[in-house]
Amino acid sequence: MKKNNPLDFSIPRRQSYSAILFFIYRLFKTIVRQVWPILLAFVFGKESFKSTLIYVVIGVSVLILIFSIISFFKYYFYIKDDELIVEKGVFQKSKMNIPFERIQTINFEQSLFHQFFNVVKLEIDTAGSKGSEFSFAALDQEVAASLRDLILTEKSKTQLDPEGRNSEMSIESDQPAEVTVMKLSLNELIKVGLGQNHFRSFFLIVIFFSWSFDQLREIGFSPDQMMDELNRDAVEYGKIAFIVLALLAVMISLIISLSRTILRYYDFRLIRSKDGFKVISGLLNRRQVSAKDHKIQIVSWADNPLKRMMNMFDVYLKQASSVQVQNKKSIVIPGCNAENLSQLKNYYFKSYEWENLTEFGISKKFIARRMLYLGLIPFVFLFSGSYFLLGPGFAIATIIWLPLIYFANLVAFKKWKISLNEHILYVRHGLFGNYYKSLRIYKIQNISISQSIYQRRNDLADVIIYTASGRLSLPYLPLNTANQLVDYIAFRIETDIRHWM
Numbered sequence: 001m002k003k004n005n006p007l008d009f010s011i012p013r014r015q016s017y018s019a020i021l022f023f024i025y026r027l028f029k030t031i032v033r034q035v036w037p038i039l040l041a042f043v044f045g046k047e048s049f050k051s052t053l054i055y056v057v058i059g060v061s062v063l064i065l066i067f068s069i070i071s072f073f074k075y076y077f078y079i080k081d082d083e084l085i086v087e088k089g090v091f092q093k094s095k096m097n098i099p100f101e102r103i104q105t106i107n108f109e110q111s112l113f114h115q116f117f118n119v120v121k122l123e124i125d126t127a128g129s130k131g132s133e134f135s136f137a138a139l140d141q142e143v144a145a146s147l148r149d150l151i152l153t154e155k156s157k158t159q160l161d162p163e164g165r166n167s168e169m170s171i172e173s174d175q176p177a178e179v180t181v182m183k184l185s186l187n188e189l190i191k192v193g194l195g196q197n198h199f200r201s202f203f204l205i206v207i208f209f210s211w212s213f214d215q216l217r218e219i220g221f222s223p224d225q226m227m228d229e230l231n232r233d234a235v236e237y238g239k240i241a242f243i244v245l246a247l248l249a250v251m252i253s254l255i256i257s258l259s260r261t262i263l264r265y266y267d268f269r270l271i272r273s274k275d276g277f278k279v280i281s282g283l284l285n286r287r288q289v290s291a292k293d294h295k296i297q298i299v300s301w302a303d304n305p306l307k308r309m310m311n312m313f314d315v316y317l318k319q320a321s322s323v324q325v326q327n328k329k330s331i332v333i334p335g336c337n338a339e340n341l342s343q344l345k346n347y348y349f350k351s352y353e354w355e356n357l358t359e360f361g362i363s364k365k366f367i368a369r370r371m372l373y374l375g376l377i378p379f380v381f382l383f384s385g386s387y388f389l390l391g392p393g394f395a396i397a398t399i400i401w402l403p404l405i406y407f408a409n410l411v412a413f414k415k416w417k418i419s420l421n422e423h424i425l426y427v428r429h430g431l432f433g434n435y436y437k438s439l440r441i442y443k444i445q446n447i448s449i450s451q452s453i454y455q456r457r458n459d460l461a462d463v464i465i466y467t468a469s470g471r472l473s474l475p476y477l478p479l480n481t482a483n484q485l486v487d488y489i490a491f492r493i494e495t496d497i498r499h500w501m
Contacts, residue, residue, distance in 0.1 A: 007146050009147060009150060010080065012076040012077070013078065014075060014076060015138050015139055016138045016139055018113075018119050018138045019119075020068055020072045022137035023071050023072055024065060024068040027068055028064055031060065031064070067090065071088070074088060075088040077136070079150070079151075082101075083097050083098060084124070096134065098124065100154050100155040101155065103151055103155060104295055105124075105289075105291070105319075106123070106152065107122070107123045107125070107289045108144060108287070109123065110282075112284055114286075115286065117138065118140070119139060119141065119144075120138070120144045121136065121137060121138065121139075122139050122147070122148070177273065178272065178273050180269060181272050182270045182333075183268065184265060184269075186262075188335050189268070190262075191310050191335065192335040193260075193262065194254070194258070194306065195307040195310060196260075196261060263284055264282060265281045265335075267281060267282075268334070268335075270333055270340075275292055275293055276290060276291050276292035276295075276296070277290070277347075277348075278290050279291075279331050279333065291317045293348060294499075295320050296319055296348065297318055297469035297470075298438070298439045298470070299317060299318075299344075299348060300316045300318065300437040301313040301316070302314050302316075302430075302436065305433070308434075312334075312335050313337075314333070314334050315333040315336050315344060316330050317330065317333070318467075319331070319469055320467075320500075330469070349438070350423075353421075354424070357420065358419060358420060358421065359419040360417075361416055361418070362475060362476045363458075363477065363478055364413065365458055366412075366475060369476070370405075371402075375409075378405075379401050379402055383399075386398050411431055412431045415428060415429050415430050418474055420485075420488075422441070423441065424439065424440055425444075425489070426438045441489055442492065442493060442496040443467055443500045444465055444467055444489060445500060446465075446466040448463075448486070449486060459478060460479060460482075461482040461483075462476070462477070463477055463482050463485055465489075468500065
């Protein structure tokens with residue numbers, strides 16, 4: 001076989017030699033998942049079995065090594081007639097042909113091992129797939145970048161709108177090929193970490209200690225005795241012990257949130273290309289993910305009280321994908337300030353698309369219904385439980401639940417705002433935080449009306465909007481408004497000649 005030119009993909013070529021290690025790891029992991037009960041039986045079995053296990057492991061490891069090396073040398077890829085072709089297989093050969101027109105995005109990922117060998121994992125996502133169509137375990141960075149650029153360049157030549165022009169969502173050709181929209185410094189990352197949901201970190205702590213206690217019990221140590229001693233100390237020192245434990249839990253939760261944020265978003269960069277966005281981030285696991293304009297279905301952003309104090313939003317670019325992988329296909333852009341958010345929206349949306357928006361809200365009966373489910377029914381249980389377990393004084397105190405829930409539902413009702421024109425649908429809602437969602441109407445795939453028994457009796461309805469990245473529900477609309485909304489959106493979809501992706 002001829003020596004491959006790194007930029008000539010018409011000649012069949014292999015991955016980087018470091019891919020052999022990834023083949024070994026993947027095959028070993030697969031085998032362990034299948035036979036781990038047998039391994040446990042050997043580990044906790046008789047001594048004679050353990051010595052046999054050593055020889056079995058050695059034999060299997062040698063076979064895995066040989067099979068992985070052969071697999072590497074039997075794995076080729078090349079480009080022919082605007083198709084990416086992959087040939088592989090040891091005992092059973094297979095050939096995969098992927099036309100450029102089906103390829104949606106090409107993403108890079110680098111674990112610590114990839115960074116050590118100066119290679120990248122290249123993932124190719126295609127239209128209609130449930131995940132990445134396939135991935136190359138390890139390609140040289142130059143080869144991966146050349147392959148991606150070649151595929152996307154050839155693909156862009158055929159992506160024209162019905163009038164024969166480049167897509168309206170592309171930036172004009174006289175603009176730079178790539179523009180850095182925003183970066184996150186270490187100080188900004190710390191702010192992002194402080195604004196995260198720390199309840200999730202707290203539950204991770206609880207799960208970890210629960211698992212640890214189970215493991216300690218299995219090896220004969222009794223953590224219950226240790227907990228009894230802690231309880232006696234807590235009773236002895238009273239409020240001081242409670243405050244110390246509470247502060248310790250808060251500090252650990254903060255540390256976990258900050259660590260997760262820094263590991264995931266280290267050296268975060270949001271880049272605008274001519275036809276989409278690209279996000280590069282990560283410390284231990286470096287990822288480069290693309291979101292093309294034509295594949296983005298919903299642009300949403302959100303805040304919470306902490307984020308509002310720091311003038312930050314989390315932005316989500318939700319891409320077309322199957323239900324199983326839609327969360328993975330959504331690009332998260334943390335720590336956007338108002339200027340970054342405005343710039344991002346200006347890149348994706350046209351200025352005229354936000355003009356002449358008609359705004360309306362939802363029915364006030366939204367409050368009454370939620371007061372029943374979230375207010376009155378829970379109150380009955382709270383009052384009854386407090387009365388019989390704690391006494392009448394505590395039971396009377398639970399009455400505060402009703403005005404609190406009413407106030408919360410009133411805030412939620414006032415925040416529900418729906419706006420649209422002939423181009424976009426824009427929704428705002430929330431309670432403590434604010435959630436904003438915007439999408440082009442022609443990207444809507446289906447729209448329907450749903451009614452509960454209560455809604456039918458009160459001429460109300462929920463409007464359910466389906467896109468390729470998930471669904472959006474507009475609750476408790478007057479039935480007449482819901483019908484008009486469905487008819488209008490259906491008309492706009494049918495008369496728009498653009499494709500949703």
